[in-house]
Amino acid sequence: MKQKQSIAVLFYIRKSMSTHSKFSPIYMRITVNGKRAEFSLKREVEVTKWNTAAGLMLGNSETAKSINQYIAYWRQLAYDAQEKLIKDGKIVTAQSIKNQMTGSLPNQRTLMEAFTFHNDRLLERVGIDHSPATHVRYQTTKGHVLEFMQAKYGTGDIYLSQLGTSFAADFYHYLITVRKCNPNSSAKYVKNLKRITRVALLNEWITRDPFMGFSPAVKPVDRGFLTMEELEQIEAKKMVSPRLEQVKDLFIFACYTGLAYIDVANLRPENISKGINGSLWINTHRQKTNVPSNIPLLAKAAVIIEKYHNHPQAVTSDRLLPVLSNQKLNAYLKEIGDVCGVTKNLTFHLARHTFATTITLTNGVSIESVSAMLGHTNIKTTQIYAKVVQKKVAEDMEKLAQKLARPNMDSTPKQKKGKM
Numbered sequence: 001m002k003q004k005q006s007i008a009v010l011f012y013i014r015k016s017m018s019t020h021s022k023f024s025p026i027y028m029r030i031t032v033n034g035k036r037a038e039f040s041l042k043r044e045v046e047v048t049k050w051n052t053a054a055g056l057m058l059g060n061s062e063t064a065k066s067i068n069q070y071i072a073y074w075r076q077l078a079y080d081a082q083e084k085l086i087k088d089g090k091i092v093t094a095q096s097i098k099n100q101m102t103g104s105l106p107n108q109r110t111l112m113e114a115f116t117f118h119n120d121r122l123l124e125r126v127g128i129d130h131s132p133a134t135h136v137r138y139q140t141t142k143g144h145v146l147e148f149m150q151a152k153y154g155t156g157d158i159y160l161s162q163l164g165t166s167f168a169a170d171f172y173h174y175l176i177t178v179r180k181c182n183p184n185s186s187a188k189y190v191k192n193l194k195r196i197t198r199v200a201l202l203n204e205w206i207t208r209d210p211f212m213g214f215s216p217a218v219k220p221v222d223r224g225f226l227t228m229e230e231l232e233q234i235e236a237k238k239m240v241s242p243r244l245e246q247v248k249d250l251f252i253f254a255c256y257t258g259l260a261y262i263d264v265a266n267l268r269p270e271n272i273s274k275g276i277n278g279s280l281w282i283n284t285h286r287q288k289t290n291v292p293s294n295i296p297l298l299a300k301a302a303v304i305i306e307k308y309h310n311h312p313q314a315v316t317s318d319r320l321l322p323v324l325s326n327q328k329l330n331a332y333l334k335e336i337g338d339v340c341g342v343t344k345n346l347t348f349h350l351a352r353h354t355f356a357t358t359i360t361l362t363n364g365v366s367i368e369s370v371s372a373m374l375g376h377t378n379i380k381t382t383q384i385y386a387k388v389v390q391k392k393v394a395e396d397m398e399k400l401a402q403k404l405a406r407p408n409m410d411s412t413p414k415q416k417k418g419k420m
Contacts, residue, residue: 007032007097009078011055011071013045022046023154026067028074030094037094039102041074042110042162043067043155063154070153077101102161109205110157111149111196115142118199131262131287141192148174160200163210168193172216187216225353225388228362230342231255235300237340244339247332249304250323254351256301256359258374261329261348262287267320272297272305286375293375298359356385 008031013024023044030037045067049058057067081100085092109117119138126132148171149155158167168190175186193211200206226234235252239245254264263286275281280297297305305321308314313322324332326348333346344350352374360370371382 007078007082007092007094009075011041011075012052013047013050015047024050025155026071028078030078030097032092032094032097035094037098039098041070042158043070043153045154063152066153074101102159109160109200111160111163112142112146112157114160114196114200114205115145117203118196129290133288138192138195141189144175144179144189145171145193147179151178160197160206160210163197163206165211165214168211168214172214183216184218187218190214190216224344224350225357226255226342226344226350228358230344231354231358233342234336234340237336239336239339244332244336246308246322247324247329248336249307250321250329251333251336251346251348251351253301253304253321254348255354256298257282257295258352258355258360258370259284259293259295260286260288260352261323261326263293264321265319265323268318269320271320289375289377291375291377293373295373353385356382357389361385361389 010029010031012027012029014027015024024047026041026043026045027038028041045057049064050056051058056071057064078097078101081097082092085096085100090096115138119135119142122130122138123135126135146156149158152170152174171193172186172190175181175189176183179186181189190211194215197206197210201209231252234248237248239248250264253259254261257264259267259282263284266287267282267284271282271284272280273283275294275296277296280302282293282295282297284293285291286293308321311322314320323329329348330346333348337344337346356370356374360373361367367379367382367386370385371379374382376382
């Protein structure tokens with residue numbers, strides 16, 4: 001019968017390794033027959049709140065409970081690793097226990113390392129099949145995850161092998177309660193986080209999906225749009241300055257083409273060509289998805305192109321139209337909304353929604369055609385606009401039904417005047 005070797009487990013902090021004056025990282029030491037193996041738990045603790053004798057954090061705060069539970073988890077992991085090595089007939093050493101606990105991965109990665117790997121690779125593909133905004137989105141997600149770990153666990157990193165569903169659920173809760181993100185934005189950040197672990201899985205840094213089973217739902221959002229009356233109000237209004245007139249024209253152009261800001265800004269003269277019916281078309285690719293977006297050029301959009309044909313800004317930049325920054329456009333649009341008496345929050349993206357609803361779907365253009373013109377990769381995205389149109393029809397019919405239900409006072413017989 002094999003002799004069960006005893007092991008000693010110690011948890012301590014390394015003050016000399018402290019990244020700042022207040023916190024120090026927690027280390028675990030395994031000792032077998034006088035031989036040691038040590039590694040960081042990727043957690044930090046406030047130096048003044050560490051109990052050296054017990055190898056635990058002092059107090060009953062949520063942070064202390066979390067840290068101490070984490071330490072208990074690793075202590076048990078060490079004993080479980082010892083049992084497994086004995087069961088498998090392997091030599092029990094401090095190093096073999098450590099390897100068993102950490103999955104025996106010589107190049108074990110952390111979550112922040114995986115984020116850096118993914119984001120750096122993504123940056124290399126910006127301008128090829130990814131937009132700068134996509135890279136910014138993942139960098140923002142990385143920042144939120146880092147802040148979450150520091151707040152929840154007192155550390156700036158964690159091994160991928162230590163991740164579980166509770167990590168994603170707690171991150172989602174943190175975004176909503178601490179960062180005050182709305183549920184949809186929070187769900188999208190979790191989706192970005194799950195992308196990182198999928199990359200880790202593909203690179204064989206982990207053997208399972210740690211977040212499987214947790215997918216917070218994204219609730220449908222009503223897409224705002226202008227009615228035809230509101231759009232005509234803006235079209236008819238003469239702006240007091242050339243700059244406001246330019247912004248108004250760009251907005252109207254987007255209303256009649258459905259192009260997003262970046263796609264309008266990227267349009268070049270060569271993007272206009274004759275289609276199979278002999279009419280002019282806009283032929284481009286959406287920067288966001290690199291999906292083709294081919295749109296027949298409506299008369300009102302064509303007039304605006306002609307108006308700015310020789311504009312110095314457009315000519316110098318070899319662009320179809322003189323486009324300002326998105327920030328400036330949206331700032332001027334708020335002013336235009338006030339001038340035109342439109343109470344809705346005018347943004348450049350509202351023009352895209354207006355094209356999908358008021359200009360096309362409401363006028364009987366098929367949802368398949370609208371989806372193709374908008375450059376959607378999935379028709380379900382376009383169906384959101386169709387639901388908006390259906391809702392508007394339902395509201396209009398409800399008003400009509402109420403009007404028809406009211407007694408028609410004009411048709412009520414009038415009593416003749418006279419003596420009773």
